[in-house]
Structures are given as C-alpha cells and as structure tokens.
Amino acid sequence: MITKIIYEQQGVSDQEVEVISLLFNDYDEVAEGDIIAEIETSKTVVEILASSKGLIKNSVELNSTIQAGDIIAIIGDSAEEIDGEKDKEVKLDVSEKIEKSISAKALKIAKSNNLTEDDLKKLNITSVEELNEHIKSDMSDNSSSLNQDFFAQYTEQSSPKNKLSEIESLKLAQSKTLPCTCSILIEDFCIEAFSKKHNLYFNNIFPVLASICSDELMKYRNLNGFFHDNKKYIYEEVNIGFTLDADEYLQVPVVHNCEKLNSEELKNTFIELLTASITGKMTISMMSKPTFVISDLSAVGDCFFHTPLLAPYTSAILGTAIDKNTSRLSLTLTYDHQMSSGKEALLFLESIRTKLSI
Amino acid sequence: MTSNCEYNPSLLKVLEKSVLIRKTEETLLDLFSKGRLNGTVHTCIGQEYMGAILSEVLIDGDVVFSNHRCHGHYIGRTDDVEGLILEVMGSSLGAVSGVGGSQHLYHEKGFYSNGILGGMTPVAAGYAHTLKNSNNLVCFFIGDGATGEGVFYEALNLISKFSPPIIIINENNNYSQSTSRSETFFGDIKSRVEGFGLEFRKTNIWNLDDFVDDLTMAFNDIRSSKKPIYVEVDCYRLKAHSKGDDDRDINEINEYFEKDPINLFKNQKNKIYKEYEESANKRIESFLEKHTSVTNDVAISKKIVVNDDSFFWIETEVQSNKRVNDLIYEAISENMDENKDLMMIGEDIEHPYGGAFKISRDLSANFPERVFNMPDSEQAIAGFGNGLSLGGKIPICEIMFGDFMGLIFDQWLNHAAKFQKMYGNKFEVPIIFRTPMGGKRGYGPTHSQNIEKHFLGIPNTQVISINPRNAPKIIYDTLLKTIDRPTIVIENKLDYTRKDLPISSHSGYKYKKTNTKIYDLKYSIENQEPDITMVCWGGLVCDMELLINDLTEKEEIVVEMICPTMLYPLNIQPIVESTLKTKKLLIVEDDNPFGTLGSEIIAQLKCLNIEFITIQLNTANDIIPSSRILEEKHYVTNQEVYNTAKEFFLK
Incomplete structure (x- = not known):
C-alpha cells in the first residue's frame, strides 16, 4: 500500500518552502514516526515524519523549493510498488477551481428557450454566442434530415390514387399525432359584404385567410411543421393547401411559398389552382408538400363548426365554417399537441380574428 | 433745528427734494389705503434727507446700493418718481417692470436695492472695487438693524482690506421693525467700525444744514482720498416699519414729529414749503391721472422641463x-x-x-x-x-x-x-x-x-x-x-x-457627446441595442465606466450610460431617448436619497409618459463617516451596482 507524504502549508507565508535535508535514501526502510525530511519555513525548521512504515522513495530534491500540496516522498510495501507509482502527482488544489460563470444575458435568452441554468452547465455554455450556436444547430439538426428520406415518401403520400389510400394516409397522420381542437367564433360576419370588400371568387374566403395565416405562421412556427421520431420539425416555407371535395377523393391543391406572395398573387394562384381542378388539369406537383391546410365547408352550406383531420406531415389544419343565418364565421384549429399547445392555437386564431376585422 | 437755521441754496435744494420724496411716499400710502396697490412698502417718511442729498453729491457713474427702505434713495439718485409709483402699482412700465416691486429697485443711472438685510454690503463693496481707478464711488445705505447681520462685518473686513471708494451711510433710526436698538445692539458702533480700521463719522438730521455740510464733506473726502468712510446718521422714521405695524410710544413719535426738518421748514418757511409741496403734488397728480389702471405683459415662464431633441x-x-x-x-x-x-x-x-x-x-x-x-x-x-x-x-x-x-x-x-x-x-x-x-x-x-x-x-x-x-x-x-x-x-x-483618457474597452464602449455648447455624454457600444440605461455624473463617471465594462464582459449586459453635464436645467431628452430603447433605468448617485436629481429625472420621465421601470441607488441615508471602513459602507460600491444591474437585467 502506497502512502504519500505531502507538504501541508504551515503558515500564512509558507506556501513555498525549501527542503533543507532528506534523511533517507531511496528504498531505505522507515518506521512510522521517523523524521524523513526537514523543511525551512518562514519561522523555523519543520520536521516531516513518516506516517507509515515501509520502503521510502523521495519525490523531491535536496535544497529544492516546493509548494504546498507537493509530494515530499512516498512509502510503499515493496520497491516495485513504489516504482510503479507516479511521484509527481497532481497538486492538492488549494484554491477552488474557478468556473467561468454563465453570463446573465445567456441565462435570460436560455429561459425564453425553455433551457435552465443546469441545462447550460451541462452543455458547457457560458455566453450568448455559444447559446445561439446551440439553438441554431438544434434547429438545423432537424431541418437537415428533412431533405433526405422524408420528402421522397412524402410526395408520394400527398397524391392518393384512390379513396382507400387517402383513408390510409389520413389514419397514419392521426396515429402519429395527438390531435386537439380549438375554436373561435366571429360574430356579425356577413359573407356578402366581406366578399365584396375583398373581391372574392365565389365567396371563397381562402385567399384572405391564407394570406393572414401565412403571416401568422411565421410567428407561430410550431403550427407549420410536424412531429416525427420525438423531434419537432419546422418548415421554412409556408405552403398552404385548401381542401376541395372532388368526385373521387379529397383534393388538396397547394399555394406554395405564401410567405413570398402578396395578397394579389396569392389570390391569382388560388384561382389558377381552382381552375385547374375544375377543368381536370390538376397535377401532382400542384398538390405537393402542404405545410398547413385550410379546410372550408362554407361552399357546401351553413355549418357551425368544422373540425377537420390533420393532413400528413402537418401540425395544424384550419377548419372554417360560415352560418349565414346567424352571420357567424367559426374558425377551428386542429393541431398536434406534440408540436403546439392550446394557448398557441388560441393566440393564432385570435390574431386571425384581429386581422380579419381590419 | 433752531430758528436761526441757514436756509442756504444747497439746503433748500435738499429740502425741495425731501418734500418731493415725502409727497411720493404719502401718495403710495394713500393708494394703498384706496386698495390700488398690493404688496407692501417701507416708507422713509422722516428720513428723506439722506436720499435727497444724493442729487447734490453724486456724479454720473456713481452707484447707490440700498435696502428695503429705498424709495428716498431711489428718487434722490434718479428723480424717477413716476417709475417708482408705476413699479409699486405693478405696471410693466415701472422701474423694474413690476417684477422687483418696492424693495428691489434698479436704475441704469446707478441704483440697486434688495430686501435681504445686510446682504448688499459685500455686493456694494465688490462693485466699489471695480471703481477703484475711476472718479466714481459707491454710496451704500443700511439701517441700524442691519448691524446685527454677520455678513455686514465680513464685508467691513473686506472693505478695510481692499479700501474701495465706498461711503457707508448708516441711517440709525433706533428701531428694527418693532424692536428698539437698545434691545438688539450692544457695545458701540464707533469702536466696531474703527475696530475694522475704517473711518467713522457721525451726524444727525436734526440740524439739517450741518447735516448737509457733513455729508457733502464726506463725499468730497472720499473722492479725493478714495478711502472708505462710515457715516452714522441719527434719524427717526415717522411712520410704521411697513404699513400700520407701529407699536412705538405715540408720545415719542410726536416728539420727533416736532423736530422733523420738513415740519420745521414748513413752519418757518411756509411759503417756500408750499411751493415745493404744490409742485410735488402737481407732478404726482397729473401723472396719476394718466395711469388710473395698469397693465403688465412681462412674460412668465411656466415651462421647466427641457426636452430638446434637436441635438445629435x-x-x-x-x-x-x-x-x-x-x-x-x-x-x-x-x-x-x-x-x-x-x-x-x-x-x-x-x-x-x-x-x-x-x-x-x-x-x-x-x-x-x-x-x-x-x-x-x-x-x-x-x-x-x-x-x-x-x-x-x-x-x-x-x-x-x-x-x-x-x-x-x-x-x-x-x-x-x-x-x-x-x-x-x-x-x-x-x-x-x-x-x-x-x-x-x-x-x-x-x-x-x-x-x-x-x-x-x-x-x-x-x-x-x-x-x-x-x-x-x-x-x-x-x-x-x-x-x-x-x-x-x-x-x-x-x-x-485623474487623467481624461477613458479605459480601453474590450467590449467596444465609446463616449459620444451632444452637439450642444455644454454637452452631455453617452457611453455606449455602437450598433448594439442596450439592455439598461444608466445615469450618473461627476465623481461616479469613472467608476461606472469601469463597472460597465466589467458587466458587459462577464454578463454580456449592454449598458448605455448617460452622463449629464448641465445638471440644471437638465435636458431630459438624452435620457428619454435611451430609456425608450431599454425601458430599464438605473440611476446611481453619490448623495443621500430623497429629493435628488435622480428623483427629478424619474418624475420627468413619468410625466412624459415614458414606460420604464427604475432603480435609484444612493448612499446611506446618514452623514458621511470619517473612518475608512465606515465610509466604504456608506457609499454605493461598484459591486453593489454590479449586482443590482444584473438583477435588474434579469427581471
């Protein structure tokens, strides 16, 4: 068994002392209590004693200066044992290891990203720059793999060849999500007047709604993504699909990149898609990659609430219904609770309400 | 005054002026009783002679300093009866536009009066100092009451040191407001004045021709010797201190009434007296006819918040x-x-x-x-x-x-x-x-x-x-x-x-200043939105400069520090500009709390409807101890500001 004899600081000014004598040679036998060395402190000469018996090996040179915590000698049971031991060990840390503390700003930003101080410590983040790096990589981690396997199967999924596969894909979508709904009612909504004001095609409010949703989805990004494999995926673009009940199956033409279109352009694209549908010229690409869907039943007739199902690879769908008798417009958001929350859904809807009333 | 008084021309001139002064004062009292005046007056009825003689002994460039009982001196120096009456009436055409009123008069001919007892003594001395190499002098009037004020003696000491051309005329009427001199004055004035090494002379008004001679000689002496002279003139005011506040023994007053030079003159030279009286009354009456009412359009500035954003x-x-x-x-x-x-x-x-x-x-x-x-x-x-x-x-x-x-x-x-x-x-x-x-x-x-x-x-x-x-x-x-x-x-x-170079800032803090004459400073990082606005000035600036850099390096908190130079009047706009960005205002002061500039800043911002939260750091609410250990505890330390700023930021 190895015993280390360590110099412990004697007095306030004795962090550094001189070894003025070594009383044994290497591999000599010592008994417990033997004086093995003498050191000179600021006040006097101090005798260092062996704390156990055995063979000694000196770890310091005669007349050398040593620091508090340095090993003076080691004592072991055999020569092999003491040879094997590393003599220049790590010094006793007299001062606490100075940790670089987390900056207040990093703490604040972390909090708003649902990260605690402990999280930051584990991630070894102390500055805002490091934190931002982490947040960015967290997000891009998600988006990088988006381009790989997913869109391949995704594109296929969005063009069901028959009702059965449509049902299958919808079932799949629901099973991977935790769908919840949230609704708001907009009173005194006169579709006639609204249509006139916004110059709507067939009283269809999609272009106006899509334009508003596109803006709001840039803020409520959790509603413009999907949950997969325990991770949140957020789309960078906003592609809004609208449901059209065609003869054989549900068609969902998509206005791509709504975030880049002004309301005029959006409306025109919508009309193009509508025309394509009516004239039977709908293509797969026109229906590809919706990031968000608006489902409107008002073309069919009056209705109080309409709670649609989530489309595959989306986290929210907006169902609209108009009751002309009571002049009400209801907006229902079905959302994936793994991506978002009731609070967010309601805030999103309320923003739409505010913008509709302008 | 005996009946063989020599009514020589110079004495008559003094009496004529005295009569004018008395009539003016009586008019003012009359206007008061008719409710046409407000405020108060301290009439010099009974003491007009000291003012009256001024027109005989002063030359252009001489300056008179007087006190609350200044009307006689004013008329004697300037002959501006009209200006005086209009002033007391409150008109903008008055001697000082109705702002100063009865006690605070000025005339460009050389007249200043103020209502703080004794306060004008050093002022008169300082002014006289500027006349040292000229032929002019300062004539300074005080009453016996003012010899109780400390500043009077400080100024006599100065007058003795600098020896400016000043004549101090002490109108000793034996009363301060209501208290007789015997209760307030101890020792004697002559030794007090001579104790300062100044020349002391004494006269009185009861022999008015002697009085005129004495004072004329005093003025001549000063002009030739240029050495200060103190003249005590025994006199008596026949009316109250201001209006109606007279508790003096009626018999005493009557006694002095009998002795009053104008009254004696009225008795002895009635015809001439009547001429003077009529001329004075005519002058005053015809003037009053033209001014039955007064107007005053002097601007009164109400605005005190300076929120000037015209700087950059x-x-x-x-x-x-x-x-x-x-x-x-x-x-x-x-x-x-x-x-x-x-x-x-x-x-x-x-x-x-x-x-x-x-x-x-x-x-x-x-x-x-x-x-x-x-x-x-x-x-x-x-x-x-x-x-x-x-x-x-x-x-x-x-x-x-x-x-x-x-x-x-x-x-x-x-x-x-x-x-x-x-x-x-x-x-x-x-x-x-x-x-x-x-x-x-x-x-x-x-x-x-x-x-x-x-x-x-x-x-x-x-x-x-x-x-x-x-x-x-x-x-x-x-x-x-x-x-x-x-x-x-x-x-x-x-x-x-301390030297004027700022510490080198690793975070990129720099000082900027407003483009105004007396400019304010801003210490900030360019192109970085600040998190906290800090305000301090004077001795704290260098300490806070260090602290801010520390705060930014360790906590990444960006501070914008505004250091006003002109504390009053303060342009609040630089602070407004910064607080609008940060909504967090930290004021650090090296002064006890309550009623400080920091409090004023917060109040002004609030009145401007700026939205912000604020912390004000002051020293301990007590006197400054001498012991170094205690002094450290008294002041706000950099560490305290650091901790406060950090907490404030995290709010």
Whole structure:
C-alpha cells in the first residue's frame, strides 16, 4: 500500500518552502514516526515524519523549493510498488477551481428557450454566442434530415390514387399525432359584404385567410411543421393547401411559398389552382408538400363548426365554417399537441380574428 | 433745528427734494389705503434727507446700493418718481417692470436695492472695487438693524482690506421693525467700525444744514482720498416699519414729529414749503391721472422641463491625457489672457500656495489685479463676487469645499439668482462659483458631501458637473466665453488627479457627446441595442465606466450610460431617448436619497409618459463617516451596482 507524504502549508507565508535535508535514501526502510525530511519555513525548521512504515522513495530534491500540496516522498510495501507509482502527482488544489460563470444575458435568452441554468452547465455554455450556436444547430439538426428520406415518401403520400389510400394516409397522420381542437367564433360576419370588400371568387374566403395565416405562421412556427421520431420539425416555407371535395377523393391543391406572395398573387394562384381542378388539369406537383391546410365547408352550406383531420406531415389544419343565418364565421384549429399547445392555437386564431376585422 | 437755521441754496435744494420724496411716499400710502396697490412698502417718511442729498453729491457713474427702505434713495439718485409709483402699482412700465416691486429697485443711472438685510454690503463693496481707478464711488445705505447681520462685518473686513471708494451711510433710526436698538445692539458702533480700521463719522438730521455740510464733506473726502468712510446718521422714521405695524410710544413719535426738518421748514418757511409741496403734488397728480389702471405683459415662464431633441450625438475630442486639475487651470489661465474682465477670488488661491486643490497655481502672479486671496468669509466672498459681476466683471469664486456652499446660499439664492429678473431683465449676471464635492478621502461629515441637490431648481441659474470624461477644459472654456447667468461648477476631489483618457474597452464602449455648447455624454457600444440605461455624473463617471465594462464582459449586459453635464436645467431628452430603447433605468448617485436629481429625472420621465421601470441607488441615508471602513459602507460600491444591474437585467 502506497502512502504519500505531502507538504501541508504551515503558515500564512509558507506556501513555498525549501527542503533543507532528506534523511533517507531511496528504498531505505522507515518506521512510522521517523523524521524523513526537514523543511525551512518562514519561522523555523519543520520536521516531516513518516506516517507509515515501509520502503521510502523521495519525490523531491535536496535544497529544492516546493509548494504546498507537493509530494515530499512516498512509502510503499515493496520497491516495485513504489516504482510503479507516479511521484509527481497532481497538486492538492488549494484554491477552488474557478468556473467561468454563465453570463446573465445567456441565462435570460436560455429561459425564453425553455433551457435552465443546469441545462447550460451541462452543455458547457457560458455566453450568448455559444447559446445561439446551440439553438441554431438544434434547429438545423432537424431541418437537415428533412431533405433526405422524408420528402421522397412524402410526395408520394400527398397524391392518393384512390379513396382507400387517402383513408390510409389520413389514419397514419392521426396515429402519429395527438390531435386537439380549438375554436373561435366571429360574430356579425356577413359573407356578402366581406366578399365584396375583398373581391372574392365565389365567396371563397381562402385567399384572405391564407394570406393572414401565412403571416401568422411565421410567428407561430410550431403550427407549420410536424412531429416525427420525438423531434419537432419546422418548415421554412409556408405552403398552404385548401381542401376541395372532388368526385373521387379529397383534393388538396397547394399555394406554395405564401410567405413570398402578396395578397394579389396569392389570390391569382388560388384561382389558377381552382381552375385547374375544375377543368381536370390538376397535377401532382400542384398538390405537393402542404405545410398547413385550410379546410372550408362554407361552399357546401351553413355549418357551425368544422373540425377537420390533420393532413400528413402537418401540425395544424384550419377548419372554417360560415352560418349565414346567424352571420357567424367559426374558425377551428386542429393541431398536434406534440408540436403546439392550446394557448398557441388560441393566440393564432385570435390574431386571425384581429386581422380579419381590419 | 433752531430758528436761526441757514436756509442756504444747497439746503433748500435738499429740502425741495425731501418734500418731493415725502409727497411720493404719502401718495403710495394713500393708494394703498384706496386698495390700488398690493404688496407692501417701507416708507422713509422722516428720513428723506439722506436720499435727497444724493442729487447734490453724486456724479454720473456713481452707484447707490440700498435696502428695503429705498424709495428716498431711489428718487434722490434718479428723480424717477413716476417709475417708482408705476413699479409699486405693478405696471410693466415701472422701474423694474413690476417684477422687483418696492424693495428691489434698479436704475441704469446707478441704483440697486434688495430686501435681504445686510446682504448688499459685500455686493456694494465688490462693485466699489471695480471703481477703484475711476472718479466714481459707491454710496451704500443700511439701517441700524442691519448691524446685527454677520455678513455686514465680513464685508467691513473686506472693505478695510481692499479700501474701495465706498461711503457707508448708516441711517440709525433706533428701531428694527418693532424692536428698539437698545434691545438688539450692544457695545458701540464707533469702536466696531474703527475696530475694522475704517473711518467713522457721525451726524444727525436734526440740524439739517450741518447735516448737509457733513455729508457733502464726506463725499468730497472720499473722492479725493478714495478711502472708505462710515457715516452714522441719527434719524427717526415717522411712520410704521411697513404699513400700520407701529407699536412705538405715540408720545415719542410726536416728539420727533416736532423736530422733523420738513415740519420745521414748513413752519418757518411756509411759503417756500408750499411751493415745493404744490409742485410735488402737481407732478404726482397729473401723472396719476394718466395711469388710473395698469397693465403688465412681462412674460412668465411656466415651462421647466427641457426636452430638446434637436441635438445629435457626435464624436468626443481626442483626449489630451492630462489631469483634470491641469485642464481646469489651463482653461482659466488662457481665458484670463483673452478676457481682461475675468477675475478669480477665493481662499488661499494666491501663488505659491495656489489653492487647496492646486487649481489656481500661478494665476495671481500672472494676473495680480484680478486673482487674489480673500479672508475666510464665504458669504462675503460670494457677495463681493456679485458686486464685481454687477460692476462688469466675470468673477470666478472658488469655494474651497462644496460643503461650505451652505455659507453662500443667501448670496446665491437672494442676490445672484434674482438680480437679472428682479431688476427688470436689463442685464446679465455672469458669475461662477466653482467648488469640489465628493468624499471617499476620509475627510469626514463636513468636508465630503455631494450637496448639489440643494442648488438645483433655482430659476435663472445653472449648475454644471464636470468629470474626467467631459473634457473639463472645453467645458470651462465654453463657459468662460459664453456665460450669461450665475453658474455653479461642481468638481470632484478624487477626479482632480485623474487623467481624461477613458479605459480601453474590450467590449467596444465609446463616449459620444451632444452637439450642444455644454454637452452631455453617452457611453455606449455602437450598433448594439442596450439592455439598461444608466445615469450618473461627476465623481461616479469613472467608476461606472469601469463597472460597465466589467458587466458587459462577464454578463454580456449592454449598458448605455448617460452622463449629464448641465445638471440644471437638465435636458431630459438624452435620457428619454435611451430609456425608450431599454425601458430599464438605473440611476446611481453619490448623495443621500430623497429629493435628488435622480428623483427629478424619474418624475420627468413619468410625466412624459415614458414606460420604464427604475432603480435609484444612493448612499446611506446618514452623514458621511470619517473612518475608512465606515465610509466604504456608506457609499454605493461598484459591486453593489454590479449586482443590482444584473438583477435588474434579469427581471
């Protein structure tokens, strides 16, 4: 068994002392209590004693200066044992290891990203720059793999060849999500007047709604993504699909990149898609990659609430219904609770309400 | 007066004037009783003679300083009966536009009066000092009551030291308001005055021809010798102190009534008397007919919040790497060269001692007539400075420690700050009081204070705080070249030996200044949105500069520090601009809490409907202890500010 004899600081000014004598040679036998060395402190000469018996090996040179915590000698049971031991060990840390503390700003930003101080410590983040790096990589981690396997199967999924596969894909979508709904009612909504004001095609409010949703989805990004494999995926673009009940199956033409279109352009694209549908010229690409869907039943007739199902690879769908008798417009958001929350859904809807009333 | 009084021409002239004065005073009392006047008057009925003689003995360029009982002196000096009546009536056509009123009169012929007993003594002395190389003199009136005021004696000491051409006429009517002199005056005035090494003369009005002779001789003597003379004139006021407040024995009053020179004259030379009386009455009546009512359109400024956003931020000058005390000295010295009217007075400022904090250095050697020592008499130093300013000079008065500013408060508040406006806004009063404030040197409770808050908010003044970063030389240079009102400049003891270069900031903090004459500073990182607005000034600027860099390096909190230079009137806009960005205002002050500039800033922001939360850090609410350990606990430490700022940020 190895015993280390360590110099412990004697007095306030004795962090550094001189070894003025070594009383044994290497591999000599010592008994417990033997004086093995003498050191000179600021006040006097101090005798260092062996704390156990055995063979000694000196770890310091005669007349050398040593620091508090340095090993003076080691004592072991055999020569092999003491040879094997590393003599220049790590010094006793007299001062606490100075940790670089987390900056207040990093703490604040972390909090708003649902990260605690402990999280930051584990991630070894102390500055805002490091934190931002982490947040960015967290997000891009998600988006990088988006381009790989997913869109391949995704594109296929969005063009069901028959009702059965449509049902299958919808079932799949629901099973991977935790769908919840949230609704708001907009009173005194006169579709006639609204249509006139916004110059709507067939009283269809999609272009106006899509334009508003596109803006709001840039803020409520959790509603413009999907949950997969325990991770949140957020789309960078906003592609809004609208449901059209065609003869054989549900068609969902998509206005791509709504975030880049002004309301005029959006409306025109919508009309193009509508025309394509009516004239039977709908293509797969026109229906590809919706990031968000608006489902409107008002073309069919009056209705109080309409709670649609989530489309595959989306986290929210907006169902609209108009009751002309009571002049009400209801907006229902079905959302994936793994991506978002009731609070967010309601805030999103309320923003739409505010913008509709302008 | 005996019946064989010589009514010689000069005596008659004095009597004629006296009658005019009496009629004016009686008119004023009458107008009061008719409800046409408000306020109060202190009539000199019975004492007109001292005023009346002025028109015989004064020449152009002589200046009269008087007190609350000044109407006789005013009419004697200026003959402006109309201006006086209009003034008391409150008209903008009055002597001082209705602002000063009965006690506070001014005339460009050379007349100043003020209602603070004794306060004008050092002012008169200072003004007289500016007349030293001329043929003119100052005639200064006080009453016996004023011989109770300390400043009177401080000024007599100064008058003895500087020996300016001043005649002090003490109208001894034996009463202060309601108290007889026997109850308030002890010892004798002659030995008091002679104790100061001044010449004392005595006369009285009961022999009016002797009186005229005595005073005429006194004025002549001064003009030839240029040495100050103190004349005590025994007299008596026949009416109340102001109006109706007269408890004196009616028999006594009647006795003096019998002795009154005008009454004797009325009895003895009735015909001539009647001429004088009629002429006076006619003059006054015809004037009053034209002024049955008064108007006054003098502007009254109500707005006090300065929220001027017409400035923009510009680069500060390259710093000189000199110490603050060097920079102040240089600015004063260079301006002394350029402007012959610049003066500097104070205690222990002469070469080679050069001032307690070595600001004045060799100025007295280079400008001996303009830079000189004063006795330890802060109040009189201030008053003397006020007099120099009225006489056309620009005096810098050094008050050795900011704590001593209490001693000058009356001269600051009731003289310097009031002169311009109460004298009808006809001239400016450029005077500077510069003083070091601040502790952390263990000097103890009366030599360490920051008491600027007691001097803020006095209208028509300005209070400036210099620090090592706002280029004290430029501030002083600008001030000395453009000063137009009484100014206090607060320096800081610890800052005197600091150099003006900012610390090098790893975070990129830089100072910028507003493009105004007396500019404010901003310490910020360009193109970075600040998290907290900090406000401090004077001795704290360098400490906070260090602290802010520490805060940013360790906590990444970005601070924008605004350091006002002009504490009063304060332009709130730089602080508004910053607080709008941060919504968090941290004010750090080296002063006890309550009623501080910081409190004012918060109040102004609130009134401007700025949305923000705020923390105000002050020293302990107690006196400044001397022990170093205690002093550290008293002040706000950098660590405290650090912790407070961090917590504040995280809110």
